[in-house]
Amino acid sequence: MIDLLTKLCTAKGVSGDEMSVCSLIKDEISKYADTVVVDRNNNVLAAIGDTTEHNIMLDAHLDEIGFIVTNIDDNGFVKVSSCGGMDYRVAADSRFRIITDSGEITGVVCCMPPHLSDGGEDKAPAADSIYLDTGLPKEEVKDRVKPGDTAAYDILPAKLLNNRFSCCSTDNRASCAVLIRVAQMIRENPVNTGVTFAFTSQEETYGKGAMTSAYSVNPDKAICIDVSFALQQGVSESESGKLGSGAMICISPVLSKKMYGKMIELAKQRNIPYQLEVTGGLTGTNGDKISVTRCGIPTAVVSVPQRNMHTPAEIISLDDIENTARLVYEYLKETC
DSSP: OHHHHHHHHHSOOBTTOOHHHHHHHHHHHTTTOSEEEEOTTSOEEEEESOTTTOEEEEEEEOOBOEEEEEEEOTTSOEEEEEESOOOTTTTTTOEEEEEETTEEEEEEEOOOOGGGSOSSOOOOOOGGGOEEEOSOOHHHHHHHOOTTOEEEEOOOOEEETTTEEEETTHHHHHHHHHHHHHHHHHHHSOOSSEEEEEEESOTTTTOHHHHHHHHHHOOSEEEEEEEEEBOOTTOOGGGOBOTTSOEEEEEOTTSOHHHHHHHHHHHHHTTOOEEEEEOSSOOSSTHHHHTTSTTOOOEEEEEEEEBSTTSTTEEEEHHHHHHHHHHHHHHHHHOO
8 A cells, every 4th residue: 555655646636637547547547447448538437347227436536636827937946836735825935846858857846045034924925926946947847848848746754653644646546445445345355335546636626526426327326535624733533533533424414425325334343433524514525516517426435534625745544545445335335
């Protein structure tokens, strides 16, 4: 799992520019799936079993937050804009990889030295003040970097104590790992339903991948796997789950009460750690869009607890990944 997460989290795939991570996921899921395609919207769709009689779609978005290049100034600095919910508080002096037609280029976010600051209260840099320094002269930057190129965090993963893992992009590559683990479980012990694994694009910007995938797959049911807030400093217990305490089963009016009720029942019966996440409205995940696709698709949402969301040092528990996969697999076994 460490090897898989390392590959997933270091593959680049900012919303709308997911080809690299699509290729990696296609290779990984092909080890278990009967069929795999990458569609026109950068969704990786893989199937196991007969999906014509009964089909459950498992969704996990594969895109990540990042920057998109808007222009290059006269000094050769690369002006960028947010692509997804970037946290500007942690962007300053971070290292990024700019994805260009000719290959990847390292860039560092320009940061004012403290010696030259005004001494006032530290604040997040303004969105319109973010530039990347590639180290190249202006002419070469303009030759190699173009408006529309994307940039993703360039961070090495770290295995922490207590079976935890830290990197950028565990939102939502941790859930992609859950889907791949579920596929492995099905291959080892088949289930009585067809399953479509949908690794979907552009969740961080619009949810286009989930909407188009759900429409084309037209499943009988869907389960969306994402990440959600884990307890940490400054986050209350009422607003979070806990690392290492299992999947967060979402309860929401937009979701299928029958489905999440069955998941809770199975978790109790099979001694699978779980926790509840209750919201009175939308879930903030692809589940919102999947549930209203076509005439409506019964949908459940389960999440992997995560600390430091949308930063280059997100933290998840490997135990939660395994237990989330177990919960989804047990549901698939019992659903048909």
